[in-house]
Amino acid sequence: MTVSPTTGRPSRAAPHPASADAGSSALLTAAGGVPESGRVTVVVATRDRRERLFETMPEHRAPVILVDNASTDGSPDAISEAFPTVEVLRLGENRGAAARNEGVRRALTPYVAFADDDSYWTEGSLARAAALFDANPRLGLLTAQVLIGPDARPDPISAAQAAAPLGTPPGVPGPPVLGFLSCAVVVRREAFLQAGGFEPRLFVYGEEALLAMDMTAAGWWLCYRPDLVVRHFPLPAGRDTGARHRIESRNRLLTALLRRPPAVVARTVVTTLRESPPAVWDVTRALPWALRHRRPLPPSTEAALTRLGA
16 A cells, blocks of 8 residues: 555555446546536646646546646656546647636536646535535635645635635625635636636736636626635645746736726836836736736726725
8 A cells, every 4th residue: 555645645546447438438537436516527737747646636526627738748648548537638838827728618517626736626525516506606616725735734825715804795605705726716617718717828826816806897706615625735845936926926917907907006016126027027028918908897896806905
């Protein structure tokens, strides 16, 4: 018996290809089991994370669409062979977060859960999410409680969402949110596609804010539910944090240019100049595109962001 360094539990063996009925593969989990809900598909976007995928793929409790961002480590072929019930979409280029859009378009279920290659939804969470969507036609997105690492440490963002800074209006199935972690949401497919999904120009890091604004502006509810739980096993720090900070700063400023009032844009420019001057140059090059796509938010959405201090 081997223990997964990601999940901290005995590793599940991948199913032998002969164990899955090819004719019903769309109805099976990655491990060849019966999904806990027939109304949810899990979409996983990945790039060069083969070993992580082998650890987390058996944990998914719904049919999986794996969207591969032009990996060079053989991930698509390896996953297709080991998990024949997984639908693998091979992209010819790295599209970052927007790769998830392709998975949502391919999904046949009314609801889609996102997972990273180092995360999964715990037992019962997807079934509960589907029931909440069925009961609330205006519900566009649910975000879960996130537990980090083998010791299940609560992610600080979950505590912030549980504090309900926007209150909880009557009839809404949880505290409203205007931000989330991509690996911890289930979306109504119709609402996600109506809002345009993740903006490709933002690529990665901070791509969630614009989508949250647009879905809220369109009238959909976005809610936090602590009874939905995601386990997340990020790698220890070691990537280029400077590059990440620059991209996050760029995306924060681009998002402000696309949706926020001039005063907020000006404040964000000042902050970005102080914290990451190269990001301002990046935004300057994208300025014509941002101005063409600028669409200020409705007053109610802008007021909610102001209340959050955003």
